[in-house]
Amino acid sequence: MQDKRIYELHADVCKALGHPLRIEVIDLLSNGEYGFTDILEHTGGLKSNLSQHLSAMVRKGILRVRRDGKNRLYALTSRKVARACALMREVLVSHIEKQRMALMNEK
C-alpha cells in the first residue's frame, strides 16, 4: 500500500488512450507516419484542438514528432501502443457481444 507513484504515471500514460480523437489518431498512425495536415484532414475539427491533443500524446510518450521543412510528422513511439489499443478494442467488442446476448435472453 505504498509507492502509488508508479500507478499515477501508468494511469497518466493510459489516459492518452481515453479520448475519441486520440484513439482515431492512434488508429491512423498504426499505418505509419503522417503529417499534421493529413491527420487533421482525416479527423476533422480545429487545428488548435488537434495540435493540443497531439502534443499531449508526445508529452506522455506515445507519439513522437519530427520536422520536415515546414511540416511536422507524427508517429507512434512503439507498435506496443497500437497493440494495447487493439486489445482494448477486442475487449470492447466482446463486451458489446455479451450485452447483445443478454438482451436477447431477456426478451
Next chain:
Amino acid sequence: MQDKRIYELHADVCKALGHPLRIEVIDLLSNGEYGFTDILEHTGGLKSNLSQHLSAMVRKGILRVRRDGKNRLYALTSRKVARACALMREVLVSHIEKQRMALMNEK
C-alpha cells in the same frame, strides 16, 4: 471522417485504464479473482470510492463481479485487459528511459 461512434466507445473503454486506483486494481486482479474487502485492504481509501470505481469498470466491460454469500468477487473479464495494461506500462518505462538519456546528454 464518418462513424466516430466506434472511437467514442473505444475511448470510453480505454478511460477505464486512466486512473491510478483503477490501474492498481487491474494489477491486483491480474493474479486472479479478489473480494471487495481484499481489494480495499490492498488499495486503501474509502469503500464508497472503491465501489464506484469498480462498478464503472464493470459497466465498461473490463471487470466482472459475482456474489458469494455476502461478499462480492471481482475479476478481469479477460487477460487482454492485463496485457494491454502491461504494454502501456512498457511504453511508460521506455519513455522514462529516453527522458533520462536526454537529461544526461544535456548536462
Next chain:
DNA sequence: TATATAGTTTATATATTTGTGAACTAATAA
C-alpha cells in the same frame, strides 16, 4: 524583406471526473 504556410500557445468557458460522507440495501447471523 514582406508574405504565406503550418502549426503552436494562450486564455477562457464548459463539461466531465473524482472524492467524500451520509443514507440506503441485501444477505447472513443472533
Next chain:
DNA sequence: TTATTAGTTCACAAATATATAAACTATATA
C-alpha cells in the same frame, strides 16, 4: 425478528479535461 456485515447509491464540492478562438512563431517562398 433484530442486528450486523458488506457493500452500493446518492448528493455535492473540488479538481481535471476539453473545445474554441485569437494571438503568436518558425520556416519557406516571392
